[in-house]
Amino acid sequence: MSLMRASGYLSSCFIAGVIAFLAPLAFAQDVPDQNIEEKTQPSNEVILDKMELFADALTRVRDYYVEPKDEKELIEAALNGALSSLDPHSNYAPPAAFTDQREAAKREYGGLGIEVSMEGGLVKINYAIEEGPAYQAGIRSGDFISAVAGESILGKELNDAVENMRGPVGEPVKVTILSGDDEPRELEVVRQVVRGRAVRHRVEQGLGYVFIETFNNDRLTDDLKNALNILKADLDGSLPGLIIDLRGNRGGLLDQSVSVSGLFLDGGEVLSARGRDDSDTQRYHAEPGELYPDMPIVVLVNSGSASAAEIVAGALQDRGRAVVIGRRTFGKGSVQSVIPLIENGGALRMTTQRYFTPSGNSIQGRGIMPDLLVAAFPDEGEIQDRFRENSLPHSLINPDHSDFEENYADILYPSADLPDTVDFQLRKAVDILKTSRYRTLLQAQNNLPEGIASAIPAVSQ
Numbered sequence: 001m002s003l004m005r006a007s008g009y010l011s012s013c014f015i016a017g018v019i020a021f022l023a024p025l026a027f028a029q030d031v032p033d034q035n036i037e038e039k040t041q042p043s044n045e046v047i048l049d050k051m052e053l054f055a056d057a058l059t060r061v062r063d064y065y066v067e068p069k070d071e072k073e074l075i076e077a078a079l080n081g082a083l084s085s086l087d088p089h090s091n092y093a094p095p096a097a098f099t100d101q102r103e104a105a106k107r108e109y110g111g112l113g114i115e116v117s118m119e120g121g122l123v124k125i126n127y128a129i130e131e132g133p134a135y136q137a138g139i140r141s142g143d144f145i146s147a148v149a150g151e152s153i154l155g156k157e158l159n160d161a162v163e164n165m166r167g168p169v170g171e172p173v174k175v176t177i178l179s180g181d182d183e184p185r186e187l188e189v190v191r192q193v194v195r196g197r198a199v200r201h202r203v204e205q206g207l208g209y210v211f212i213e214t215f216n217n218d219r220l221t222d223d224l225k226n227a228l229n230i231l232k233a234d235l236d237g238s239l240p241g242l243i244i245d246l247r248g249n250r251g252g253l254l255d256q257s258v259s260v261s262g263l264f265l266d267g268g269e270v271l272s273a274r275g276r277d278d279s280d281t282q283r284y285h286a287e288p289g290e291l292y293p294d295m296p297i298v299v300l301v302n303s304g305s306a307s308a309a310e311i312v313a314g315a316l317q318d319r320g321r322a323v324v325i326g327r328r329t330f331g332k333g334s335v336q337s338v339i340p341l342i343e344n345g346g347a348l349r350m351t352t353q354r355y356f357t358p359s360g361n362s363i364q365g366r367g368i369m370p371d372l373l374v375a376a377f378p379d380e381g382e383i384q385d386r387f388r389e390n391s392l393p394h395s396l397i398n399p400d401h402s403d404f405e406e407n408y409a410d411i412l413y414p415s416a417d418l419p420d421t422v423d424f425q426l427r428k429a430v431d432i433l434k435t436s437r438y439r440t441l442l443q444a445q446n447n448l449p450e451g452i453a454s455a456i457p458a459v460s461q
Contacts, residue, residue, distance in 0.1 A: 054078070087351050088392040089336050095345035110169035110191030114139065118158045122146055122178070133192045139177060146184065147176035167191050195219065201227035203234050204243060205430050211245040212260070215252030215308035221259040228263075228291065239292055241433040243426065244312075245300045247326065251307025254284075254335075261315040262286030264297060264322070270315045272360075273335055273353040280353065286315075296438050297322035298429040301370060303386040306330035313368045314357035323432060323441045325372040326425055328406055331389035333363030334396060351396065365390040365398040371441045373406055374428045379413035 058078075062071055079092040093101060113132020116123045123145040128135040145161075147153060153161040165173060172190045179185070198217035201210045208231040210224065217223070232239050251257075261270045267288040274281045299313050299322045310329045316322035337352040355363050367388065383406055389395050414424035432438050 083348065083350065085394055087334070087394050087396050089334060090348070090350045093347045093349065098340070098345070098347045110171070111166050111194045112139075112173075112175075112189050112191065113194035114165075115196070116145070116158070116162060118161070119144070121154050123153055123158070123161050127197070129194060129197070132194050133189050137187050137189045139175075139187065139189070140179070142179075144178040145175050146178055149173055149175075165191075169193055197223065199223045199227045201231055203231060204426070205434075206235070206240065207430060207433055208232075208235065208239050208242040209245065209426075210242070212249055212309070214249065215256045215260070218253060218256065220253075220256045221263065224260060224263065225291070239295050241296045241298075242292070243298050243300060243429045243433070244322070245426070246305045246309040246313060247300050247302040247425070248304040249306070249309035250304070251309055251332065253308065254311075257308035257311040258284045258286065261312050263291050264316060265319055266290045266293065268319065269358045271311050271358065272356045274356060275353045282353070296433050298432055298438070299324045300425055300429055301326040301329050301368060302376065302425075303327050303330055303367075303388055305368075306332040306389075310363050310368050311355060311357075314361070314363060317368065317371065317445065318358040318361075320442065320445065323372070323438060323445065324368060324370045325374050325429055325432065326370050327373065327375065327386070328369050328388075328404075329363075329367035331363060331365045331367035333365070333367075333389070333398075354396070362398050362400060364396050366400070366404045369404065369406075371445050372428070372432070373411040374425045375411050375413045376423075376425055377414065378416040378418070379411075383408050383411070 058071065058074060061069060061074060076092060076094050083090040083092055112134040113129040114125050114134045115127040115129075117126055118124070125134075125139060125141055125143045125145070127141055128139050145153065148161070148164040151164065165175070167173065169191055172188045174186055174188050176184050176186050195217070198214055198220040199210055199212055201208070203209070208228065210227050210231075212220070212224070214220075228239065228242075231242075258270045265286040267286050270284045270286050272281060272283045297316065299316055301309065301313050301324060305313065305326075306329065310332065313322075313324050313329065317324045333355045334351045335353045335355065336349050339348040339350060341347060357363065357368075365388075412428065414422070418424060432441065
């Protein structure tokens with residue numbers, strides 16, 4: 001099945017029993033307490049004078065507003081109003097909310113470890129995680145579930161059908177399984193903490209294909225290595241080319257974006273994070289020794305590719321390691337630090353740095369421009385507006401004001417009669433890897449001399 005309309009495919013699949021938070025568009029980091037006290041002291045009397053103005057206004061709202069208002073709520077709303085005027089990712093979390101957020105980040109959920117969809121009124125097992133409880137109980141891909149906890153799922157929506165599969169860790173649940181022409185069997189499966197796949201892979205026309213669903217998974221790099229090993233085995237011991245699909249990937253963990261990039265780089269910088277002062281700059285490097293140094297790579301992106309996905313695409317593009325195709329990415333190029341407020345018990349989530357690609361280009365508000373612009377849908381006569389970082393109110397302005405918009409004339413569109421089941425962007429990625437177009441694009445991207453570019457391998461037909 002094509003992953004062109006990846007969102008359509010993924011929306012019909014659920015990881016039963018795996019409840020994951022939406023992958024963040026921003027990276028967050030805790031700031032050490034000793035630095036907080038130094039940086040939050042009033043710098044001069046002007047701040048105190050302005051606080052008197054605020055107190056005066058607050059008092060008048062309390063005394064004269066048409067309805068009674070709680071002073072605490074007014075102050076918290078004022079804080080959030082001030083922070084949101086900075087950028088769309090800065091905010092204030094009051095004590096209770098901050099505590100809930102920290103507890104939620106630690107919370108574990110139980111499930112069966114299966115990925116499912118609806119087919120013929122039943123829940124179909126698309127994939128059973130090998131270390132998961134369902135697999136250990138004998139449930140396999142291709143099986144069907146007809147009842148959960150003795151209750152038939154016929155006629156239910158998928159969300160409702162799998163609801164009873166989730167629950168407290170350690171508690172059992174009974175499921176009725178249909179396997180081929182065998183008699184229905186009832187199995188008792190004990191819910192466990194399970195982890196969904198972050199990587200999906202397949203052989204695509206003689207090439208390796210990996211779809212990275214999220215970077216918000218601390219085992220992503222290991223999963224990706226495993227997927228590459230499987231693809232190599234499936235392709236008789238070699239990987240003639242690789243497509244890394246980051247379309248719709250909203251980002252996640254910074255360390256995973258660095259380590260994933262490092263699989264395809266022989267050391268060197270992956271990105272830098274720069275704050276207000278030079279002393280706030282942090283640089284992140286790949287480990288020496290890339291896995292497949294001679295393997296051509298195409299990275300697929302779109303306007304939904306953000307944060308960590310942009311870091312990987314930008315690093316591989318800047319370092320001349322991959323050709324990026326698709327549409328300009330989201331442009332989420334900032335990091336938010338979580339700063340606990342010691343006396344209050346709440347916390348500030350505040351933007352403290354911007355991310356830059358190895359060549360020194362800021363991702364913020366601009367994103368990553370593909371080497372080849374390829375649309376997913378037929379031409380409608382003009383570039384359609386897309387929701388990106390710079391669409392958000394008060395988004396940080398990129399200091400680079402040079403034109404960074406897509407050129408309509410440069411975009412390759414699929415024909416209007418192309419079947420919806422065909423992934424046009426993926427098809428172009430395959431074409432590029434199998435022809436000299438890969439060398440041409442890489443040469444143009446890096447201004448390489450023809451002699452060097454011609455040495456870059458392409459996949460034979």
